[in-house]
Amino acid sequence: AQSVTQPDIHITVSEGASLELRCNYSYGATPYLFWYVQSPGQGLQLLLKYFSGDTLVQGIKGFEAEFKRSQSSFNLRKPSVHWSDAAEYFCAVASILTGGGNKLTFGTGTQLKVEL
Amino acid sequence: NAGVTQTPKFQVLKTGQSMTLQCAQDMNHNSMYWYRQDPGMGLRLIYYSASEGTTDKGEVPNGYNVSRLNKREFSLRLESAAPSQTSVYFCASESWGGEQYFGPGTRLTVT
Numbered sequence: 001a002q003s004v005t006q007p008d009i010h011i012t013v014s015e016g017a018s019l020e021l022r023c024n025y026s027y028g029a030t031p032y033l034f035w036y037v038q039s040p041g042q043g044l045q046l047l048l049k050y051f052s053g054d055t056l057v058q059g060i061k062g063f064e065a066e067f068k069r070s071q072s073s074f075n076l077r078k079p080s081v082h083w084s085d086a087a088e089y090f091c092a093v094a095s096i097l098t099g100g101g102n103k104l105t106f107g108t109g110t111q112l113k114v115e116l
Numbered sequence: 117n118a119g120v121t122q123t124p125k126f127q128v129l130k131t132g133q134s135m136t137l138q139c140a141q142d143m144n145h146n147s148m149y150w151y152r153q154d155p156g157m158g159l160r161l162i163y164y165s166a167s168e169g170t171t172d173k174g175e176v177p178n179g180y181n182v183s184r185l186n187k188r189e190f191s192l193r194l195e196s197a198a199p200s201q202t203s204v205y206f207c208a209s210e211s212w213g214g215e216q217y218f219g220p221g222t223r224l225t226v227t
Contacts, residue, residue: 004158032214043120043206043218044159051214090158094214100166101147103174104216106158 002027002095006107013081014115021076021110023091032094033074034104035065039087047089050074061085086114118142120219122207128225129197137192137222139207145217147210148190150174150182152203153221159206165190197226 003026013019025031032051036044048059055067065076074091088109094102123138141148146167151159151174161174165184179201181193194201204223208216 034215036218043220046215046217049215097164097166097172099164099170099172101149101164101210102214102216103161103164104159108156108158
């Protein structure tokens with residue numbers, strides 16, 4: 001069965017510092033991978049996705065992620081964090097449902113705090 | 117363009133009461149989903165509808181029912197609420213490109 005591990009529950013960075021959020025997945029086939037961000041009291045917003053091709057994918061808000069098959073990882077990065085990036089970040093892997101569509105299996109999330 | 121909308125935003129129920137959570141999308145997507153979010157557990161799939169007229173169970177369907185009313189609307193019903201159903205519920209719809217778009221959520225408390 002597919003699974004996603006986000007080893008860091010909380011991360012604190014200073015504004016302007018670089019950021020890397022870790023994500024490891026377990027999936028038998030070529031994975032479809034996603035990063036979502038959730039601000040307090042809000043829904044989830046898609047940051048970026050990886051389906052195939054270039055292993056470095058660019059997303060919104062200056063985020064990027066790199067797919068590494070050998071390490072089963074899909075880490076999220078940002079060169080310079082802004083205070084508005086404080087939120088919870090979720091990594092997810094998609095699997096095909098027998099009835100059609102795709103189930104997203106989420107990690108437990110990483111809470112990002114940004115110090116001014 | 118509203119995307120995915122959910123009502124209500126907040127609800128408090130007593131054990132045994134029933135309620136229906138409403139979800140609608142205006143993006144002409146075929147597939148729609150209901151997830152629940154609990155602290156430390158990420159989101160888990162309750163039910164999904166791959167297309168109008170079809171519904172299927174996800175990983176945590178017990179205590180819930182769904183209706184795909186039409187292509188736009190997908191409702192989730194709790195027939196007899198239990199404290200274990202206290203959670204935040206998210207509806208999502210999926211684009212042809214495989215991206216799921218989420219609504220703002222319904223925060224449900226069962227006392």
